[in-house]
Amino acid sequence: MSLSMNGRTLMSMLGNGVRFVSFRSKHSGPKVALLGANGGIGQPLGLLLKINPNIGRLALYDIVGTPGVAADLSHIDSPAEVKAFTGPQELQKALEGADVVVIPAGVPRKPGMTRDDLFNTNAGIVRDLCEAVAKTCPKAFVAIITNPVNSTVPIASEVFKKHNVYDPKRIFGVTTLDVVRAQAFVSTMKGTDVSKTTVPVIGGHAGVTIIPLLSQVKPSVKFSDSEVKPLTERIQDAGTEVVQAKAGAGSATLSMAFAGERFVNALLKGLKGEKQVQCAYVKSDAVQGVEYFSTPIELGPNGVEKILGTGTLNAFEKQLVQSAIPELKSSIEKGVKFVKK
Ligand SMILES: NC(=O)c1ccc[n+]([C@@H]2O[C@H](COP(=O)([O-])OP(=O)(O)OC[C@H]3O[C@@H](n4cnc5c(N)ncnc54)[C@H](O)[C@@H]3O)[C@@H](O)[C@H]2O)c1
Numbered sequence: 001m002s003l004s005m006n007g008r009t010l011m012s013m014l015g016n017g018v019r020f021v022s023f024r025s026k027h028s029g030p031k032v033a034l035l036g037a038n039g040g041i042g043q044p045l046g047l048l049l050k051i052n053p054n055i056g057r058l059a060l061y062d063i064v065g066t067p068g069v070a071a072d073l074s075h076i077d078s079p080a081e082v083k084a085f086t087g088p089q090e091l092q093k094a095l096e097g098a099d100v101v102v103i104p105a106g107v108p109r110k111p112g113m114t115r116d117d118l119f120n121t122n123a124g125i126v127r128d129l130c131e132a133v134a135k136t137c138p139k140a141f142v143a144i145i146t147n148p149v150n151s152t153v154p155i156a157s158e159v160f161k162k163h164n165v166y167d168p169k170r171i172f173g174v175t176t177l178d179v180v181r182a183q184a185f186v187s188t189m190k191g192t193d194v195s196k197t198t199v200p201v202i203g204g205h206a207g208v209t210i211i212p213l214l215s216q217v218k219p220s221v222k223f224s225d226s227e228v229k230p231l232t233e234r235i236q237d238a239g240t241e242v243v244q245a246k247a248g249a250g251s252a253t254l255s256m257a258f259a260g261e262r263f264v265n266a267l268l269k270g271l272k273g274e275k276q277v278q279c280a281y282v283k284s285d286a287v288q289g290v291e292y293f294s295t296p297i298e299l300g301p302n303g304v305e306k307i308l309g310t311g312t313l314n315a316f317e318k319q320l321v322q323s324a325i326p327e328l329k330s331s332i333e334k335g336v337k338f339v340k341k
């Protein structure tokens with residue numbers, strides 16, 4: 001007699017003995033749950049995750065439209081098994097056994113709005129989704145894309161605290177798009193090989209809280225004083241540049257999907273024990289006066305293995321950090337209050 005246990009282990013009873021036999025399931029590999037999978041980011045991110053060979057199962061969750069997206073993606077001849085889950089009654093199933101949960105659910109900006117203007121709608125969405133994550137897969141890495149990231153990460157953390165399953169090493173605000181943009185802009189400006197150009201971006205993910213460290217670009221390049229300020233401001237305002245160009249049709253989706261997949265892939269490699277370095281907005285003591293801050297971090301099997309810190313800042317960058325602190329502080333407090341209220 002044999003029984004199937006969670007699809008991966010076969011229990012066979014031979015005479016009086018019980019034997020457990022493991023086998024490699026057709027869809028072996030980590031499970032990623034994508035919450036907001038029908039959206040402007042969700043659809044292209046779902047595509048990139050479907051073709052990522054490090055993923056075994058991909059759960060697509062949204063309040064609407066996931067059967068169509070899943071049917072479409074499931075026709076791609078890559079290994080990941082794709083399943084659709086729609087509406088709160090299917091959220092738990094979407095999350096069961098997830099190793100990584102990626103959250104781009106929520107509304108995007110329109111011209112004239114700040115990311116904080118999204119708080120009233122998106123705070124509740126992130127809170128409710130994280131409640132389900134805390135109950136169903138509390139050990140999963142949670143990568144939050146939904147804006148305002150400076151507040152949604154503290155919101156997620158407070159929800160996990162409430163459920164006594166808080167592990168700050170497993171909750172990430174995705175700021176990879178800032179790094180991707182900084183690398184694109186710097187390499188275009190300086191004619192460097194974009195595939196080898198690295199630019200750390202620290203702080204948070206909104207306006208002045210986005211702090212590119214142009215003094216730490218690798219391979220090293222020199223910027224004149226007249227280049228540093230406008231380039232810094234362009235990186236800080238790059239999201240707004242896209243919002244204005246889209247003229248009411250939303251914010252960055254394709255570049256965000258690219259950046260989101262890069263970050264999720266780093267999480268998955270870390271999970272396997274291949275140490276990775278990425279910038280992300282996490283619980284951090286890198287800078288005095290704020291509880292959450294993005295710096296390069298080392299990722300590994302437990303999530304954040306090491307906070308690598310800001311490195312040596314020049315006077316201009318030190319000033320940028322000081323200017324970011326008040327806004328970061330108030331965004332963090334707003335998120336914490338929202339859950340505690
Ligand atoms: N972190 C970043 O760098 C970054 C970059 C770009 C966009 N964003 C943010 O990502 C979010 C999504 O942007 P978008 O362009 O994909 O928006 P969108 O409106 O195109 O898609 C959002 C999706 O979320 C879904 N959704 C809404 N409520 C939900 C819920 N309770 N549960 C599950 N799904 C739900 C919607 O049905 C929709 O499919 C926005 O908040 C935007 O500001 C962040």
Ligand SMILES: O=C(O)C[C@H](O)C(=O)O
Pocket residue numbers: 108109115147177205238239240242243251252
């Ligand atoms: O700018 C936005 O509102 C979306 C996102 O945060 C971005 O940086 O593109």
